[in-house]
Amino acid sequence: MVEQTLRFRDDEPVGDPAVTVDAFADQSNATAVRIEPGDDARALLPHLDRIALVEVNFPAYTDGRGYSAARILREHGYTGELRAVGDVLVDQLSHMRRCGFDSFAPEQPISAEAAARAFTTWPEVYQKTVDGRPAIWAKRHPA
Amino acid sequence: MKTGEIKIITGNDLRTGDVVWWTGEGWSRHVNDAVEAGEHAEAVIARENAKQIVTDTHVIDATRTAEGVRPAHIKDRIRALGPTVRLDLSLKPADPDAGTWVI
Amino acid sequence: MYQYDQYDQAMVDARVAEFRDQVERRLAGDITEDQFKPLRLKNGLYLQLHAYMLRVAIPYGTLSSRQMRMLGDIADKYDRGYGHFTTRQNIQYNWIKLQEAPDLLADLASVEMHAIQTSGNCIRNTTADQFAGAAADELVDPRPYAELLRQWSTFHPEFDYLPRKFKIAIIGSETDRAAMKLHDIGIQLVKNDAGEIGCRFYVGGGMGRTPMIAPVIGDFVPPLQMISYLEACLRVYNRHGRRDNKYKARIKILVHEIGADEYRRQVEEEFAHILTLGLEPPPAELERIKGFFADPAFDPAAPDELDLSDPDFALWVDQNIHAHKKPGYAIVNISLKPVGGIPGDATSDQIRLMADLAKDYSFDELRVTHAQNIVLPHVRKADLYTIWQKLEEAGLANANLDLIGDIIACPGLDYCSLANARSIPVAQKISERFGDLGRQRELGELKLKISGCINACGHHHAGHIGILGVDRKGVENYQLLLGGCEGADTSLGQITGPGFNEDGIVDAVEKVTEVYLAQRAPGERFVDTFRRIGMTPFKEAIYAKETANG
Numbered sequence: 057m058v059e060q061t062l063r064f065r066d067d068e069p070v071g072d073p074a075v076t077v078d079a080f081a082d083q084s085n086a087t088a089v090r091i092e093p094g095d096d097a098r099a100l101l102p103h104l105d106r107i108a109l110v111e112v113n114f115p116a117y118t119d120g121r122g123y124s125a126a127r128i129l130r131e132h133g134y135t136g137e138l139r140a141v142g143d144v145l146v147d148q149l150s151h152m153r154r155c156g157f158d159s160f161a162p163e164q165p166i167s168a169e170a171a172a173r174a175f176t177t178w179p180e181v182y183q184k185t186v187d188g189r190p191a192i193w194a195k196r197h198p199a
Numbered sequence: 200m201k202t203g204e205i206k207i208i209t210g211n212d213l214r215t216g217d218v219v220w221w222t223g224e225g226w227s228r229h230v231n232d233a234v235e236a237g238e239h240a241e242a243v244i245a246r247e248n249a250k251q252i253v254t255d256t257h258v259i260d261a262t263r264t265a266e267g268v269r270p271a272h273i274k275d276r277i278r279a280l281g282p283t284v285r286l287d288l289s290l291k292p293a294d295p296d297a298g299t300w301v302i
Numbered sequence: 303m304y305q306y307d308q309y310d311q312a313m314v315d316a317r318v319a320e321f322r323d324q325v326e327r328r329l330a331g332d333i334t335e336d337q338f339k340p341l342r343l344k345n346g347l348y349l350q351l352h353a354y355m356l357r358v359a360i361p362y363g364t365l366s367s368r369q370m371r372m373l374g375d376i377a378d379k380y381d382r383g384y385g386h387f388t389t390r391q392n393i394q395y396n397w398i399k400l401q402e403a404p405d406l407l408a409d410l411a412s413v414e415m416h417a418i419q420t421s422g423n424c425i426r427n428t429t430a431d432q433f434a435g436a437a438a439d440e441l442v443d444p445r446p447y448a449e450l451l452r453q454w455s456t457f458h459p460e461f462d463y464l465p466r467k468f469k470i471a472i473i474g475s476e477t478d479r480a481a482m483k484l485h486d487i488g489i490q491l492v493k494n495d496a497g498e499i500g501c502r503f504y505v506g507g508g509m510g511r512t513p514m515i516a517p518v519i520g521d522f523v524p525p526l527q528m529i530s531y532l533e534a535c536l537r538v539y540n541r542h543g544r545r546d547n548k549y550k551a552r553i554k555i556l557v558h559e560i561g562a563d564e565y566r567r568q569v570e571e572e573f574a575h576i577l578t579l580g581l582e583p584p585p586a587e588l589e590r591i592k593g594f595f596a597d598p599a600f601d602p603a604a605p606d607e608l609d610l611s612d613p614d615f616a617l618w619v620d621q622n623i624h625a626h627k628k629p630g631y632a633i634v635n636i637s638l639k640p641v642g643g644i645p646g647d648a649t650s651d652q653i654r655l656m657a658d659l660a661k662d663y664s665f666d667e668l669r670v671t672h673a674q675n676i677v678l679p680h681v682r683k684a685d686l687y688t689i690w691q692k693l694e695e696a697g698l699a700n701a702n703l704d705l706i707g708d709i710i711a712c713p714g715l716d717y718c719s720l721a722n723a724r725s726i727p728v729a730q731k732i733s734e735r736f737g738d739l740g741r742q743r744e745l746g747e748l749k750l751k752i753s754g755c756i757n758a759c760g761h762h763h764a765g766h767i768g769i770l771g772v773d774r775k776g777v778e779n780y781q782l783l784l785g786g787c788e789g790a791d792t793s794l795g796q797i798t799g800p801g802f803n804e805d806g807i808v809d810a811v812e813k814v815t816e817v818y819l820a821q822r823a824p825g826e827r828f829v830d831t832f833r834r835i836g837m838t839p840f841k842e843a844i845y846a847k848e849t850a851n852g
């Protein structure tokens with residue numbers, strides 16, 4: 057299987073295999089964990105400081121639970137790698153980035169150029185999320 | 200031409216959205232031009248899909264008689280005619296009773 | 303009215319450019335239909351029975367005359383000279399060509415309009431009270447909040463792949479003219495004893511195959527926390543709404559299954575967290591938006607009296623004019639329901655005429671109502687007669703607002719690929735049967751609503767009389783429902799019994815009205831009589847002897 061990961065971080069990728077959320081609770085030395093759509097991302101919150109990679113699986117792009125999982129982790133201070141895996145299409149990249157994903161391992165490879173274009177789709181954004189982009193309302197009313 | 204119960208292929212023109220019917224050689228807007236697709240239906244659909252001219256291609260049931268082709272389901276009959284409440288926009292704008300055909 | 307600044311404009315322009323690129327890739331064969339379909343749906347472009355159908359968003363149903371004129375011009379340039387105003391305060395065009403859709407969207411963008419999020423499992427266009435900013439009974443103008451909501455919900459990155467579509471309605475009057483409790487979220491702006499504004503959140507209403515009336519989840523959310531509360535409501539839904547069954551995926555099912563109390567508890571927990579994140583636009587943003595919705599320059603000397611010597615005009619005034627908050631002014635309802643006509647359809651000429659009337663007589667504003675009519679919100683009473691004459695000439699002076707002729711009907715099997723039966727011909731026959739205005743007025747307020755399938759786009763559950771098209775072994779059949787109602791006393795209609803064919807349903811409706819006329823107490827609307835006497839007398843009348851259609 058061709059592994060193609062688009063990564064937007066400067067640190068070294070984690071080599072450890074990601075374990076399930078259940079297994080993670082029992083393995084005090086695991087540093088990588090994989091969230092399935094039905095998992096509760098909040099179960100990881102007590103352990104954020106020892107996690108270096110969270111993979112969020114999208115078995116189908118239409119299942120949007122992973123967006124909330126990602127944001128919840130970032131909102132609670134998670135700074136490690138947050139990787140979207142599975143049915144990740146170019147049309148979703150921009151929203152995923154806005155929800156805190158900083159790496160992507162799509163089943164169907166996406167070229168770096170197509171990804172770069174996707175990230176510039178929206179010149180502005182209406183909402184404040186976890187990606188640090190100022191919302192339009194913030195630009196309208198500079199502090 | 201095969202009469203009685205037949206299977207015909209329909210779809211929409213990708214560019215214009217027009218309802219079209221497979222004629223054995225190409226696509227027509229008139230359901231009476233539709234032909235029995237029979238066992239070749241899937242091959243025709245695969246080949247035509249690849250051409251990207253018609254979209255939403257699928258097989259439906261119909262009956263052919265001397266009068267023409269009548270799709271089995273009312274939905275397809277309305278597709279074949281046009282909106283019954285705007286016959287002026289249908290394929291039979293001059294026939295005020297065209298709507299009765301769909302029932 | 304709200305006006306785009308460079309940021310808003312940049313967003314819709316970016317969208318047009320993106321869609322143009324997607325269409326080009328599709329027409330060149332670079333992407334397949336499977337890949338393209340979700341992209342076109344995100345721009346409101348469906349493939350319907352006869353052609354592509356485009357649904358254009360009309361945010362909270364508000365239009366300027368320039369926008370309305372553009373809708374008319376689009377009908378000529380890209381469609382077949384007409385458009386269909388929908389129960390969701392939008393407009394649909396039925397004959398759009400894919401190759402022309404990007405140009406159409408560009409034309410829309412040139413008047414600050416778009417088709418964003420008019421399809422798909424995302425937050426759809428927000429609807430609102432069509433009399434906002436004009437109604438005499440208004441507590442708080444909902445439009446600034448609706449605009450805040452529009453911006454927040456546009457391309458929201460977390461909520462673009464919800465379990466199912468999501469519809470929000472917002473009102474600021476005691477009278478609910480937006481069927482607010484039948485939405486995924488209904489927000490009612492209220493005032494407490496201290497005069498402070500709060501948002502009352504009704505969550506988990508809906509129609510479709512499992513109609514439900516939304517319970518109150520947040521009783522009094524401060525307006526400057528509205529966005530945060532919405533984030534909380536949506537996040538709980540996005541995480542826990544059902545995804546195993548598309549028919550159980552709406553938020554109403556979640557709220558119903560876990561219970562309003564548990565849903566509220568989860569929302570409150572999430573809300574407490576979200577409040578720490580600073581997601582809420584600052585007060586200055588709400589103020590900025592409010593600035594766009596200030597009252598127009600009403601003439602304080604506008605005369606309040608009206609010459610009603612023309613009896614036809616007097617009838618129209620009595621039926622279609624609603625009280626305005628300013629003396630000397632009135633709210634005009636233009637009924638798109640001529641006898642025998644197609645509910646909600648308007649020709650390009652009619653659309654442009656209404657645009658002109660708005661420009662000349664209504665401070666440039668129009669509204670689309672969920673009853674598929676058009677409103678001129680701010681009209682001097684002194685101008686009513688002129689307006690009426692112009693409407694009359696264009697076939698738009700139907701004096702039947704809220705009467706049995708003012709039928710809501712979805713497109714049904716004449717246009718919709720999901721339909722089981724046609725809706726429009728039934729609406730036409732009923733409106734003809736009750737074509738006499740005197741007869742309609744005798745029946746009083748009577749809301750008749752028709753859907754061509756269980757999806758309930760025509761609100762049949764909420765009709766005093768509802769009609770639902772079903773497929774009976776390949777033949778169109780119609781079920782009759784009685785006792786539905788929207789508004790403060792929302793209730794859901796009950797099915798009378800076996801269904802009818804097209805003529806049978808028209809007869810059944812007539813019999814139902816006869817029972818009402820025979821049984822009503824003074825001052826009772828149809829739905830009041832139904833509530834008092836119950837289903838039995840109606841059933842007896844419609845299924846008596848001739849059960850031919852049973």
Ligand code: HEM
Binds near residue numbers: 350510552718
């Ligand atoms: C012609 C294409 C249309 C399609 C394919 C379509 C599809 C649907 C579907 C599938 C539902 C059920 C959603 C659910 O229960 O989860 C629905 C509901 C609804 N639609 Fe449509 N619809 C169409 C046109 C319209 C039109 C023209 C209107 C306005 C007149 C409309 C307004 C509504 C409303 C008000 C509901 C019920 C509220 C709700 O539960 O969402 N739709 N539609």
Ligand code: SF4
Binds near residue numbers: 721754756760
């Ligand atoms: S109610 Fe059914 S028939 Fe009517 S528009 Fe909705 S999906 Fe189509």
